[in-house]
Amino acid sequence: MEKKSVSVTLEHVTKRFKDVKGKSDVIAVNDSHFVIEPGELVTLLGPSGCGKTTTLRMIAGFELPTEGKIYIGNEEVTMLPPNKRDTATMFQSYGLFPHMTVFDNVAYGLKLRKIPHEDIVKRVNETLALVGLSDYGDRAPSKLSGGQQQRVALARSLIVTPSVLLLDEPLSNLDALLREQMRVEIRKIQKELGITAVYVTHDRVEAMSLSDRVVVMKDGFIRQIGSPIDIYENPNSRFVAGFVGKAAFFPVRVKKQEANLWTCQLGEKEVVVERATTDVEVGTEAVLMARPESLRVTEKGKGKIEGKVRMNVYLGNSMEAFINTSFGEVLVQIDDPHAKKVFEEGEEVSIDFTPDRVRLLNENEA
Amino acid sequence: MFTKKRILQFCTAALIFLLADFWMYSTLSSDFRAYEAERNFNEIELFAKTVPDERTAQDFAQWVPTVKDIIPGARALYLAFDEQNFNFIAESGSETARALFQAYNSTPDFQKAMESVYYLEPMKLGSTYQADYSLDPDTISADTIRSQVYFVPVVDETGYQVSGAAMILVPTSTATGYSNLLKTLFIAAAVVFLGILLVLTFTRDPLTGFMVLGLFGIVIVFIAYPLIEAIRLSFMKDGVFSLQTWKESLSPTYLVALWGSLRLGVLTATISTLVGFIFAFLIERTRFKQKKLMTTMATMPVISPPFSLSLSIILLFGNNGLISKQLLHLDTSIYGLGGLTLVQVIGMFPIAFMTISGVLRQIDSTVEDASLDLSATRWQTFKEITLPLSVPGILSAWLLVFTNSLADFANPLLLSGDYRVLSTEAYMLVTGRSNLGAGSALSFILLMPTLTAFLVQRNWVAKKSYVTVTGKPSTTLTELTNKPVRITMETFSWIFLGFIASLYLTIVAGCFVVNWGIDYSFTLANWGEALARGWTSIRDTVTLAAIATPIAGLLAMLAAMLIVRKNFPGKRILEMLIMTPYAIPGTLIGISYILAFNRQPLLLVGTGAIIVINYIIRELPVGLENGITALHQIDPAIEESAADLGADVPTVFRTIVLPLIRPAFLSSMSYTFVRSMTAVSAIIFLISARWNHLTVLIFNFSENLRFGLASVLSTILIVIVLSVWALMQIVVRDDKLTQKTISTR
Ligand SMILES: Nc1ncnc2c1ncn2[C@@H]1O[C@H](COP(=O)(O)OP(=O)(O)OP(=O)(O)O)[C@@H](O)[C@H]1O
């Protein structure tokens, strides 16, 4: 299959749904504006109901934006019906044609394109081989396992060599092990073919491990766009920080800023922080965000936050310590626990961190 | 979607088209008017040449009326030239023309015309005049009609001198037929163009838009328009608005018929519900063998052709009936309320049975077990639990049967005797007295109770159902009856079914009897005669039903897809309009169809098309409901996948939707076929010399006491219907099996 890579552009796209009773509107997507580069895999990540599926369906053409425009490559496709767009969607429920065999399912798109029969047979067999289903052509979809059905759906989408592949939680019906395998497989094929892909999920691990970039959404708004590292390390809001990983939040007061060093009041102590979002201002309240692996447990009085160990959970390669502090319970991850001093449950301890491993967030952001 | 730019674009294009359309129309119609006038002029000159050689007053009086042979509807008046006073005097001819002449002869127009006639120049007056044609004995209309006035000279023997003149009136309405047609065509063109434009400008998927538009077109022309026309005509008398028709319809004579309909409805509904409940309870709540047989037998009457049960009742209990006369020598008559209730109950209890058993089936019998556990007696459990839970089902059943009884037409036609009901009364008015307005008014009166019952059933009772679908039908069934009660019910049911079976057997027997009631010897002669006289009807009926069947099936499924899967303005209205024929009596549909389609451009009365269209329209609702239910069970992602892979809407419909809802499609088709074969209430108004219907023929034979022939045709009809039905059952059952194995994940 030849490579063809195009970009996908959403230009201030808004989608409102009429409420069931037609009274008020539901804003499913609010002024989405971003570009997906050619060959890139972007995930839409966010809690249930945040508008991920709606965004995807607008790109596929199943929903019409209330406002804004959508481009595939340089062509505006906002008004184009799904059958006229060069996209292929993999649905959460697969949407396999139950009255056709696996072969006919995969061949469907080619038959519509009036391709000669011999070519169809050849290409279907190639594609089935690609997803590892060579021997299953004659089966009915209902006689396949979940993972196999999922691969049929993938083959059916890929065979028409779409410019854009759209995947709506394609792995959510699979068990954990299969999900991991398929995730790797999808990424491999996507990279090989250089297809631009949009992947919807609410599973942050899936989003992190799969994507070139992640779009984090909430209540129809895009909260942050960035590479997995970026959104994990440099979240721009408390919501993103909390959604993409575990984090502890401490209320602070920003006292002064020198170059990129921020001095804040944390309880009784004064702490210095190296990283902050752009909207943090001196003299205001802010939030200090710390990932569990960025925190350290030290002896009482030696760190920045005092507390008491409530519980230690041993995980093999690491240990999680739950520490009660005056700011609430704080989770600290201790890597390679055997090499370190472990504090017993009930022991008074102190939590410490280095200025470059924590981040200041604007307090007003949810 | 509705951006400013598009609206502007739409308005501009619409304006340009409308202007062009109007311009073309006015040019064409004025051309036509000019041509018409010219032609009339020529004809009138021709007429003037036929002036009699003998020129007595009597000859003239005979001559002038012959103008009608040259121009239909025209009237002429002979004016004698009075040389003394130098003017024209009305002499003989049409009174209409005379009145007009008296009224206007001193106007400048007339003076000028007479002057020109004096100089032997024929003349057409510039303006038209209202003439009252009812003055003539051969009235063409009770209304005054705008007429063109012509004057032609009549010369004396010398050929140089005017001796008189003919004044000729030509009603402009002779031309209006054509210009109306022209007008309709141009309006239709505008509507179609605007529709297409609307779709092209404002939708992104024109194919769907066109399909929606097409459906709207169909329902507006073939459902809304006839009904509106029927309403309109019931408010008209002699071309003007009048409440006369309604006053008549609400007079005591017809209120008796309304009362008759209601009484019959209540009786039939109550008894049918009772019988239906017994059957449903037996099937769903007790254990006995032959449940399948009982269910099949008890549902049979639903597809039985009209007249067949009545016919059989007449054969057995009529004035010359086998049982009433030959065996019991009774003198009571089966005609009237009693007989009607009997046949209606037999014909309609299956509706109650199916409705109630649908509800009973869904009541989890563990609820009953729980009650029994709490040491309630079985009778208490039935009274306190089962009965209240099935109340919505019982009410539904009652209302459905009530609606059906009121709309029933065939049985009262044969069996009502002196008992009067509205549906047949409307039919008598239309066929006996050609009073279409009153017929439609009566049907509307009939519509009130049926529509009320239908809406109550739909919107209230059906929603009030307490049924909790647990998903797991419990396998064990605790019997609520003790043995004697069950045996009694079972015996009753079998006897009832046996009676029904014997009714059908009577019809079969009727085929082989020389003259039922008089001569019971065996013969095959009925077959020969019935086939000879009924063959074309059989062929026509089957042909028309076979044409309607696939169209109705496809349309219903397409409409279902559009309604379930697409969003478009007016969706509710479309659905409601398609469902309308389900709730209104066939009589009303039949009458409204002859009212609406008896003139250009939709002159359909007398064609086979009107019958086919009627079949389709009447059976669409059930197909639509089947389709909608089926589609709701299909994951929309399947169709979306197909669209996503490049299939346009028709392709998705053909390759995905239709195969997936095949059972619904097939059963709608078989339903349409069977119902069309057995239709009567609307069809009886629409048949013509060319296209007869088997059921109507059966009715005619029965009415003329040719029971042998009626029996043969009924038997043939029953056999056709049963075989199609059985065939479809087999196909659909197979289909469901395959469906199950491939669809569910
Ligand atoms: N057809 C519709 N009509 C009305 N509201 C809708 C429709 N589709 C979606 N919504 C609403 O739009 C919002 C966003 O829905 P969407 O399906 O995009 O969420 P999502 O992010 O995919 O959620 P999930 O993770 O649960 O799939 C929700 O509030 C939903 O109720």
Ligand SMILES: [Mg+2]
């Ligand atoms: Mg979703």
